[in-house]
Amino acid sequence: MSSLLHITNGDAFTSKLKKLKLTGDIITWREMLCEGKTETNVGSESFWKTRFEFLNKNYKVSKASFIEKTLKEYRSLCNHKQQDQIVLWFEYDLFCQVNLLAVISWLKIHRKYAQIYLVCSGKEDDTDVLYGLNELSDEHVLKLYETKTLLTQDDIEYADYVWQLYCSDNPIRLENLSDFKNFNFNYLESTIQAHLHRFPSIKNGLNEMETNILQLAMDKKPGSKGQFLSVLLKNQGVLGFSDNQFHNAINRLKPLFSSFNPVRLTQTGKAILKGETSYYSCMQENDVYLGGALKYNFLFNTESQRILKL
Structure with missing residues (x-):
């Protein structure tokens, strides 16, 4: 008799999945590996130590909360050794796809x-329109389950390889990937680009998301910070970020705003948007990581669509 384990992308979908009463146990992957050093x-001790330090510093996650929400669930995953069929439930966005790569990398070693x-x-x-799992009807979710994709050994090796590149200190290696279409990951190419x-x-020392934050402030003229966050969540493309992540991003850009009630840019903020000046020297923090790479050790050339190492 084969047995089943479901690994989901978050608590909201875990609740939805439980109501569908599918066979098998459910583990929730509670991480946001798209931000901070990876x-x-x-699953190693140094991996979790690095993650806790990031989450504690940037999101005020306490050790007790990290143990309760993330590590306990991870230990539960480690203890599920009997299941010989594992179903991964993830979405199209960067947030989910990076977590997916990490989970597959772990499974490759521990669940051969x-x-x-x-x-x-x-x-x-x-x-x-691109849909998250929670936006779909129960019938649609069940239909997706019935047509789920069995990952080949090549798929698993490839996901692990992309994860290794994501964690490397040089994103140019990721940039050179070109064979996405040979594998069963329909959204990986667009999220690696993102x-x-x-x-x-x-052009201006800000990345695409930060520039978009300023542009939306200019175009939409939100009346409050709350309205602004709603606008950002609706207009974020394939990032899949939460309001917490946008709240942090706005705080980093705070000097470029003259007011948040209503939301208005300073003259410098407007000049940066026009490409008349750069914010690079003001933003240069030494310990901001995207995967394994230091964010401010590289520049993105929007004309050639290539990354340059400084």
Whole structure:
């Protein structure tokens, strides 16, 4: 008799999945590996130490909370050794795709005997809208489950390889990937591109997301910080970020805002948007990591769409 384990992308979808009463246990992957330093050895002591230090410093996550929410769930995953079929439930966005790579990298080492399936939501109808799992009806989720993709050994090796590159100190190696279409990851190429656009641009020293934050402040003229966060969440493309992440991003850009109630830019903020000046020297923090790479050791050339090492 084969047995099943489901690994989901978050608590909200875990709740939804429980109501569907599918066979098998459910583990929730509670991490946000798209932000902060990552190490290749997923689940190791140094991996979790690095992650806690980042989350504690940037999101005020306490040790007790980290142990309770993240480490206990990870230990539960470690203890689920009997299941020989594992279903991964993730979404199209950068947040999910980076977590997915890490989970597969872990499974490659610790669950060699298991068949690994992927259910990944995104393009679900004839529109250009991309859907998260929680936005789908129960019937649609069950249909995705019935047509889940069995990952080949090549898929697993490739996901692990991309994870190693994501954790390396040089994003140019990620930039040179070109064979995405040979593997069962429909959204990986677009999210790796979104990741590369998170390095500061030559044009104004801000990355694509930060520039977008200023542009939306200018265009939408939100009446309050709360309205501003709503606008950012709706207009973030394939990042898949939460309000906490945008709140932190706004705080980093605080000197470029004259007011948050209503939301207005300073003259410098407007000049940066026009490309008349750069914010690079003001933003240069020495310990900001994107995967394994230091954010401010690289620049993104928006014209050639290539990354340059400083």
